[in-house]
Amino acid sequence: MTKEKWLLVFLGIMDIILVVMNYTGYVLLFLKPTGYVIPLVLNILIISVIIFKSKLSKVWTAVILFTGIPILLFHGFIVLWMDRNYIETVTSDNQQSLVIEYRHATLGETTYFYNFYKTKNGFVGKHLDDQSIEVIVYDGSFIDPEGVLGLGKEKWITENTVRFFTQKGIKDVYLSPSHQSTEME
Missing domain, CATH: 2.40.128 (Lipocalin)
Structure with a gap:
């Protein structure tokens, strides 16, 4: 497998683990104060790098970055506003x-x-x-x-x-x- 496929597998496993933990009531305590900003940043960065390196249009990288970053900023604002x-x-x-x-x-x-x-x-x-x-x-x-x-x-x-x-x-x-x-x- 190529590096990109390994990164996608890692990303998928990480996301599945976080979703399953969320639905069963478990949390990674070191991620709780950040509101899961770290996994969101990893998702956006890894997907953007993979699309940028692939033969797909560079427009997709721009679309992901220009939609992902405002979502990330909004989520960060909500986490800051909740002040937990x-x-x-x-x-x-x-x-x-x-x-x-x-x-x-x-x-x-x-x-x-x-x-x-x-x-x-x-x-x-x-x-x-x-x-x-x-x-x-x-x-x-x-x-x-x-x-x-x-x-x-x-x-x-x-x-x-x-x-x-x-x-x-x-x-x-x-x-x-x-x-x-x-x-x-």
Whole structure:
């Protein structure tokens, strides 16, 4: 096989892996903060180089670049606008850990949104469905998102349960799918 075919095979395998991971709830944690900009750039560059080197019209290279770059810029703007942050600090004794994705929105009151990802190695994470937390602070002051969640005060109840002492009550996060989420007490 030629170099171009190997590049297309690599690109196809990478894209299939990312799509399958997305539909099964898994994520590559190092790509999550960038909004998958790196795979998008790789797709645009590799396809453009292959078309440019092939016997196809150079117009196709221009079409891909002039449509791909604005899409990439728009996607980058959306990722920047969403302003998601990530923390990996909650670790249990058996080496399980949580990656916490958080963001906030302020309009008179501040709403904090938290999503959790279970990981053992810090590379691949599994989104914990139905474990998200939303905390609304009405006093109008901006509070540190880690402080609202109670990071640093969390407690591992069992090997699969983490308890957070949020500003609005206690929230248990279950790493095992067999547990049901509970409302704040």
